[in-house]
Amino acid sequence: MFLKNNFSIISSLLDNDFYKFTMQNAVIKLFPFAKAKYEFINRGNHSFPENFSKILKESLNKMSHLKLSKEERTYLEKYCPYLDSSYLDFLNQYQYNPKEVNIYQKGKNIKMDIEGLWSRTILWEVPLMAIISELYYKLAGIKRISDKKIVFLTKKKLKEYKKLKVKIGEYGTRRRYSYQVHKLVLKILIDEGAPFFVGSSNVHLSHIFSIKPIGTKGHEWIMFHGSKYGLNTADRIAMENWLNIYKGNLGIALSDTYTSSVFFKNFNEKLSNSFKGIRHDSGDPILFAKEAIKHYQKFKINPIKKEIIFSDNLNPYKVSYISSFCKEKINPFFGIGTNFTNDVGVPSMNMVIKMVESFPKKNWISVVKLSNVKEKSTGKKNMIFLARKILHL
Template sequence: MSNFSIISSILDNDFYKFTMQNAVIKLFPSAKAKYEFINRGKHSFPKNFVQILKENLNKMAYLKLSNEERIYLEKYCPYLDSSYLDFLNKYQYNPKEVSIYQKGKNIKMNIEGLWSRTILWEVPLMAIISELYYKLTGSKRISDKKIIILTKEKLKKYKNLQVKIGEYGTRRRYSYQVHKLILEILMEEGSSFFMGSSNVHLSHIFSIKPIGTQGHEWIMFHAAKYGFNIADRIAMENWLNIYSGNLGIALSDTYTSSVFFKNFNKKLSDFFQGIRHDSGDPIFFVQEAIKHYKKFQINPIKKKIIFSDNLNPCKVAYISSFCKNKINPCFGIGTNFTNDVGVPSMNIVIKMVRAIPEKKWISVVKLSNVKEKSTGKKNMIFLAKKILHL
């Protein structure tokens, strides 16, 4: 067990971690961040889980960007400039940034340090926790053959719906092996409608462009630095300044979509190719987005909505039929691809909880469009809602 490494490449991570890391280095090089593991599903972890988790963590310190991986990034992600790739070349995980301990059947975990460094931990850590959990609890999955049949059935449905889909399933995958198998099937069966994977390492293996833009922590940090009211707007403006129109999908639900749309002014609505929906009623969101674009005389059919909230073929069919001839939907499918293997999928997250934008630690919160997805200290959530009149 102990000589087995779950994460074998520094690129086995979601693409948006690298795009955000690049932006952080350029704009907030001295900012610090603290993240916390949240066991939403109240999973019981077996004895000595943390010990084996730490062994995997310590091995990550030896990962380095290979020459071949750098060449891949230069070719497929031209907006990551050479100064950033030089940084990534020298980057190594530092396990001292992560503290973990086990209390009975629960685990506590914090990550703390420079934001530009600690930003890469979240996704691989979750993938490790997920894979180890199934290994150590002896969860038996369905066979590869069944996974192939099941995935092909889903892809047939997506093909019939004539929708564009991407794979977003790194963080809660059953295992690396299942994840890779899913991508093989997607590459074979979905070539006409498969947009790509958010996993950079697997995208490299299959020679495709990774997909993704930014995560909630980008906007949460801006709220700590500039205030809740204008966090969305400044976060988007900063993004535009770094990527000048590339990676132009804006995340819409850090402080609820209604607050986002107030910040999404004409200039930003023009420049960004679309928006990502990650919580709340998708149909209501589509209606609000269309109304918003029309207000600025922007034709919604020229814009995209990327849906990424707990999707499956049934949900995709429902959303895409509503969007037809109104706006362009795309679908980022996560756990339903990489962990639909006959065991319950894990409900775990790792979220930024505090940041130092200037001199002192400030609690950060995410409000989301649904209460269950909100994170942060209760008093800070209360304050944010008060300031935003929610």
């Protein structure tokens, strides 16, 4: 149970997924006064060690000292030109406020919620999950395989992906075994993955290795639009707002906030032409690919000129199966997370932190995510039922 007081899991403001910064920029510009609430969901029913919440709070308190360095700002200016100077000025002044996070422990169970201005609280989710994951393994004494074996496994998977000639990215920050493992794996991918490895979603590690970070937006962007504009049009308005901010950059549309069937109804001809592709994050990937191809063909758009980013719990077998179907039909890209950063001989954690309420105008409104599979849906049960009724699902 012992942990050194000087141990720091998050050492940079940029140790986060890229899409958190792109969304934060858009939130500041369009919804600067909006508020948000998030909750930790322990899907795997993990049992947390004694005093876990206390040590977790200590790690969060250390994050309050993180600030964007001059070198980090220069990196963002060079590699992420669509993040303008006004946003980078905001990020220069940004510091985490641990008072926005409430953590409770009862026995072996952890409860956690986050509340505050959306433009501030949006950055908490990913580093918090990375901290929870790393602390869990450390405090529970769950040992991983050796660095040598991790290197061997990573190279083996990389060899399979290169044989398939598929484009892959690393998306594994939130459920990584540890920062050290994440950095080790990413170095191998960068050193030996060309030309098929295209980047990491982690901005801090991308900065260390001088590569461009990858990612666009997450479900909360659309969930907020659902609370502000209504569920039926949320996908469309969220995409239109994204286009207005980024002018065609970061052009991947997220398809399963209110199920793919609702998404495709909103993904009109203009949006289908304007976005370079779509992301699949739940449900049968082959059925989704078929639906996407059919959708593009309806608007006389050649699917081979579009991308599908698959990001749902991938491994070499799934990638082989999906890429085989997509060949010469539509361009697949694979965002691989836990299978890269937590394939270390221990069970990976099953947890999420999701927006549960937003304050778009004058009052708090419960938000929901209606995934293509029930297990990945989030929100209050009565709100999920109501949302499905509204959307005729």
